[in-house]
Amino acid sequence: MADVQVTCITKPNTQSTHEHITHLGNPGGNWMWTREQVIQSIDAKTNTFYVMDSANGQRAYIGVVRETGKAPYVRTYADGRWNNNLLSLNQCPLK
Numbered sequence: 642m643a644d645v646q647v648t649c650i651t652k653p654n655t656q657s658t659h660e661h662i663t664h665l666g667n668p669g670g671n672w673m674w675t676r677e678q679v680i681q682s683i684d685a686k687t688n689t690f691y692v693m694d695s696a697n698g699q700r701a702y703i704g705v706v707r708e709t710g711k712a713p714y715v716r717t718y719a720d721g722r723w724n725n726n727l728l729s730l731n732q733c734p735l736k
Contacts, residue, residue: 643689644688646667648668649673650665650728651673663676679715700719701717701724
């Protein structure tokens with residue numbers, strides 16, 4: 642299993658703080674996956690994904706959130722609680 646750092650995201654509306662994430666990536670690692678691909682990889686335990694918390698330099702791991710009536714989505718989990726570290730990442734560059 643690979644431990645993969647996410648450094649950017651893509652949202653349909655870049656100004657929205659609550660819009661869903663469509664892609665996650667790392668230009669330095671030369672990859673960008675859809676949210677669905679990341680969820681499948683997490684569920685299959687083929688990769689773990691994380692972001693570096695700029696406030697404390699710690700890893701915040703990405704998990705899958707499932708709520709009744711909603712599509713699964715990804716969110717970071719650190720210090721025993723869900724947080725929004727992903728939404729604070731820069732937009733991924735267009736390919």
